[in-house]
Amino acid sequence: MxxxxxxxxxxxxxxxxxxxxxxxxxxxxxxxxxxxxxxxxxxxxxxxxxxxxxxxxxxxxxxxxxxxxxxxxxxKGEKPSFAPPAPPKSTGGLPRVLILGTGGTIASRIDYRTGAVHPAVSSAELHSLVPELSELARLQPEIMFDVFSENISPRHWTKLAQRVAKAVREEFDGVVITHGTDTLGYTAAALSFALAGVPIPVILVGAQRSPDRPSSDAPLNLVAAVTVAGSADLSGVYVAMHLGESDDRVAFHKGTRVRKNHTSRRDAFVSVGVPLAAVWGREGLERTSGDLPPRGGGQFKPRPKFDERVALLKFYPSMTGNAIRAAKRQGIRALVIEGTGLGHVNREVVRELGRFVRAGGLACMTSQCIDGRVDLNVYDTGRDLLQAGVLPLEDMLSETALAKAMWVLGTGAGGSKAKELMSVDLAGETTTRTFPGKPW
Amino acid sequence: MxxxxxxxxxxxxxxxxxxxxxxxxxxxxxxxxxxxxxxxxxxxxxxxxxxxxxxxxxxxxxxxxxxxxxxxxxxKGEKPSFAPPAPPKSTGGLPRVLILGTGGTIASRIDYRTGAVHPAVSSAELHSLVPELSELARLQPEIMFDVFSENISPRHWTKLAQRVAKAVREEFDGVVITHGTDTLGYTAAALSFALAGVPIPVILVGAQRSPDRPSSDAPLNLVAAVTVAGSADLSGVYVAMHLGESDDRVAFHKGTRVRKNHTSRRDAFVSVGVPLAAVWGREGLERTSGDLPPRGGGQFKPRPKFDERVALLKFYPSMTGNAIRAAKRQGIRALVIEGTGLGHVNREVVRELGRFVRAGGLACMTSQCIDGRVDLNVYDTGRDLLQAGVLPLEDMLSETALAKAMWVLGTGAGGSKAKELMSVDLAGETTTRTFPGKPW
Missing domain, CATH: 2.30.30.520 (SH3 type barrels.)
Known part of the structure; x- marks a missing residue:
């Protein structure tokens, strides 16, 4: 039996x-x-x-x-064999790349026999999944966690940031983090702040189709991520995911500007408000953004702490002040409000945000439109929000704003210092605004 | 002075x-x-x-x-003259179109002299703003409200639905509703349910640039809306907004499928998951969707009531069960959860949603990806959510789901009846799912 x-x-x-x-x-x-x-x-x-x-x-x-x-x-199914695959051949002279496994679809190869998609495979097996990886770099795979990315929390972000900082001291040429796609954008944003100034490439990579499917994007995404992490002359935090419907190009997105905009397509990830950072193909890496920092760079001081007392609230018609009052009671210190249009909410929510700010809270405004820029100077509602002390976050993504607020509070900043940190560009999360004209 | x-x-x-x-x-x-x-x-x-x-x-x-x-x-500015413009010439033989004003940028002409953008102009003045309107239809403009659309609530939806139902009895050929763009999509969805089966076109129209700006989209959008409301052989609820960057075409979106995806562009509105309903240009109306109902149709019984005890919660990393518990305490009867990816949330939120459902609440899942389809059968988290009694809403937009849940509860439905109504397509809000294959 x-x-x-x-x-x-x-x-x-x-x-x-x-x-x-x-x-x-x-x-x-x-x-x-x-x-x-x-x-x-x-x-x-x-x-x-x-x-x-x-x-x-x-x-x-x-x-x-x-x-x-x-x-x-x-x-009858074959009897599952759980013998670990043979280690890759030693390949001296290649760049050294640390691969950190966190779980997700990209790491689900072992389920090939049983069919269930749950996080299971060790990063150590990735090289047997994609044999050519070991010709691209000397890989050191480590399993950090093994969870679906909807269960990734700021505590995981901290551990990842600390491990990457250690990898820099260990003189790895680059780091690849395999991650479920659901919250890949949130983690990429969080690491962009925690690892600002990191002198090597840190590439987050996921897959929309599990590796046991013929249409899986896992192998291509991994090859691109490992190649760029090991060899490209750039630094910073990026997300590597399938580009378009082609099967040979991978988009590199800036960590603070990337969003999963489709539930299932392989090219679900898009850069919002900025061009792609780079496009990788078999012929090499094409930079599509002019401001990618090279390797090395200045001093690097990781700040891996996050304060979870931040809530993201999406505004909707008939929203009351209840959610904000409840957040205050629960000890929430900062709110990211996803307003409508240029960053608007109804009168009751404006009033309640004013109370939240007067009680010492930090209230920030983004837009549920996703694309474009918050502007609280155009309409009366916006000006009322400014007067209530709400901080407009320009063209920052809501998801990035959440991670940034957790990080800002995690640095120990509060009050006006926290507000100042939220409003300046630290890791490419907002574009400079031209005053008084508008970029659009 | x-x-x-x-x-x-x-x-x-x-x-x-x-x-x-x-x-x-x-x-x-x-x-x-x-x-x-x-x-x-x-x-x-x-x-x-x-x-x-x-x-x-x-x-x-x-x-x-x-x-x-x-x-x-x-x-020196000219002294503002508040004399109402001359009424349009009587134009017998033209279709009769009711124009309902609710406020918003499209209705801000009177501010030309003073500069402030706030809802001010009466719909009655629209014909002086766009003189050619009176050659397209016999207009009957009425001011319903005069608010920015972030202050539009289900009570406003009810009044609009009731007025449209009366317009049908009064044998208007069509209705145009001018509306701020911020929550235009929410109102369009709400009216799609309240007015399901309406035998005439009901066109919601807004503007992203106020009519006092040379680049305003108000005149073109209005001309298209009035033309289609008065003369096109279709029925149902649509949104008419600028198409692309051209200055001569207007997109018609199905009321349950439209979203404002950019804070400021004139072509900010997109149809999600379905093709545009139709495209209007000076040469006429091109149907771009095959399923637009003609005028007349079957019986029409408006159901204009909404129950506001519904909350929309966007999931984010480290979200706790607090927000759900607070919603329950505040008497919320239904939740729309905007999960990650295929419709996922972390373990604590899964547990809390299970409690909410066991206490008699209705919990529905949409995706913050916006595009694509929720599927709770692929991953363990999804199956846990199904077991907790959470209802996956397929490819329904979160904003539409919120309006629909308010409407479903407003019909008096509860328990399994409410769940059933949420899960079937009533007004084009979801596409039929092919089982067991997937459309993507």
């Missing part, structure tokens, strides 16, 4: 009766048709009423036991 | 001494240079420390008295 991990109750009996095991390709008859796929293990808190198959498309489907008419094993 | 409305204290004295009045073109010397612009009246709660000028660019600038070195009147 094969492995049926995670299945219990009726589902377990049902599968046992059919002689099925995890990893088998099974044909399931349901009330609405026949579904063929690989039997996948259930997650920790799975119920007893579903059988989960991984379809050939790479997606999973949960089938309700009630609608199931029968199960037939079509092909 | 001219009018200096709103100025007080030092600012008032400063301007009086210079012999300046509102509407005058003045040259102000500051510590950093000379600014020339039209003196603008202060808003109600303005402080005494600023002088506000409208620049030639159309934007206002607030100048701190402390930095001011002197004021010189360059040209």
């Amino acid at each position: 094969g492995d049926l991990s995670g299945y219990k109750g009726d589902a377990l009996r049902f599968l046992k009766d059919a002689g099925a095991a995890i990893g088998d390709v099974v044909e399931v008859r349901t009330s609405w048709g026949v579904v063929t796929g690989t039997l996948v293990p259930r997650y920790l808190h799975g119920d007893a009423a579903h059988v989960v198959l991984k379809l050939r498309s790479g997606y999973n489907v949960g089938l309700d036991l009630e609608g199931l008419k029968g199960v037939k094993v079509v092909a | 001219g009018d200096l409305s709103g100025y007080k204290g030092d600012a008032l004295r400063f301007l009086k001494d210079a012999g300046a009045a509102i509407g005058d073109v003045v040259e102000v010397r500051t510590s950093w240079g000379v600014v020339t612009g039209t003196l603008v009246p202060r808003y109600l709660h303005g402080d005494a420390a600023h002088v506000v000028l409208k620049l030639r660019s159309g934007y206002n600038v607030g100048l701190d008295l402390e930095g001011l070195k002197g004021v010189k009147v360059v040209a």
Whole structure:
């Protein structure tokens, strides 16, 4: 009898009766048709009423036991072998690149046999996933965490920043961080502040399709990230993700300017308000932004602390002051408000923000439009917000603003110093504003 | 001595001494240079420390008295004349279009003399702003409200829906609603549900640049909206806004699919997840979507009620369950959670959403990616959310989801009925999902 991990109750009996095991390709008859796929293990808190198959498309489907008419094993799965892959050949003379694993789709190769997409693979196996990596650099892979990126928190940011700072002392040529795509932009922004002035490339990289799918973007993204981290003459924090629909180019985005704008496309990531930093292809790296700092640079003093007492609130019609009062009660010290248009909220929220600021809080305004620039000087509402002490964050992304506010408070700054730090450009998060004309 | 409305204290004295009045073109010397612009009246709660000028660019600038070195009147403003414009000539045989004014930039013509952008003009004056309107339709303009759209609430949606329903009974050929752009998308979605099946075109229209600026999009947008409302053979709720950078085409977006994606560009509005409904140019209306209902149609029963006890929460790293608990305490009945990626949140928020649902609340998931589709079947986090009773809203926009949830509760539906209504397509807010393959 094969492995049926995670299945219990009726589902377990049902599968046992059919002689099925995890990893088998099974044909399931349901009330609405026949579904063929690989039997996948259930997650920790799975119920007893579903059988989960991984379809050939790479997606999973949960089938309700009630609608199931029968199960037939079509092909037995190979017995999973968990022997670690052979280490790469030693390759002297190549640049040294530290690969930090945090989890996410890009690190899900081990699920190839079982079908489930959950963070599992060690970064150590990446070189066996993409053999050419070991010809590009001497890799030192380390697993930092193994979580879906929606569970990444400022505490993880701190650990990553500290490890990168150590890598600089260890004279690595570059660092690659594999990360789930969901909060990749938030982490990239956070590290951009914590590691401002870092003298080597720090490349965050993810994948929208798991490596067991033919259309996976993992190998290409990894090759580009490792190449640039090891060899490109630039420094700073970047995100490397698939460019367009082509299969041979990878976009490099500035860490404070990148956003996941599509749930599933491989080219979901875009640079907002600025050009791409660079584009990598098989023929090399093309700089598409004129202000990329070279390697080395000035002094580097990491500031890896973050204060989590920051909340992001998106404004919506009929929003009341309740959310702001609740945040204040819960000890929130700074708010990032995602207003409408140029940075507006309704009268009640203006008043409540005024109270929040008078009580010592820091209130910042971004726009839910995503593109463009907050301007509180155009309309009465904006001027009321300025008078209430709300700080307009120009063309800063909300997600970047959240990470920056956590970082600013983490430096120990408060009051007017915190406000000043929020309003000046520290890591490319805002473009200089021309006064009194407008760039648009 | 001219009018200096709103100025007080030092600012008032400063301007009086210079012999300046509102509407005058003045040259102000500051510590950093000379600014020339039209003196603008202060808003109600303005402080005494600023002088506000409208620049030639159309934007206002607030100048701190402390930095001011002197004021010189360059040209006296014309004395404002508040005589209403002459009514349009009677034009029998033309379609009858009701124009409902709600405020916003599009309705700011009267500020031409004074410079301030605040909602002021009556819709009745639109025909003098764009004389050709009266050749396109017999217009009946009515002022419903006069507010910036960030102050539009579900109560306003109800009044608008009721007035449109009455317009149908009055046999108007179409309705145009002028509206601030900030929450235009929210209102369009709300009316799409409240007026589902409406037999005439209901066109919401705004402007990104006030009509007193040479680059204003107000006249073109209005001409397109009135033409389509009066004469096009379609029905339903649409948003009409500038298309691209050209000056002769207007995009028509489906009311449930439109989003303001740029703070200031005239072509800020985009259709998300679906093609544009139609494109209007001087040569006529081109349908760019195959499913636009013609005029007339089946029975029409407006459902204009909304329940405001719905909150929109955008997830972010380190978000706690506090915001959800606070919402529950405040009597919120439904939550729209803007998750990351395919619709994910961290473990604590998953748990808290489960509690919210078990206590009878309705929790729905959208994605902060904006583009793409929520899918809770791919990753463990998603399956945990499904098990917690969270409803994935497919490719529905967060803003539309908020309006829909308020409308669903407003119909009196609760529990499983509310959940069912949220999960089926009622007004084009989601596209049908192909099972088990994926459209992307």
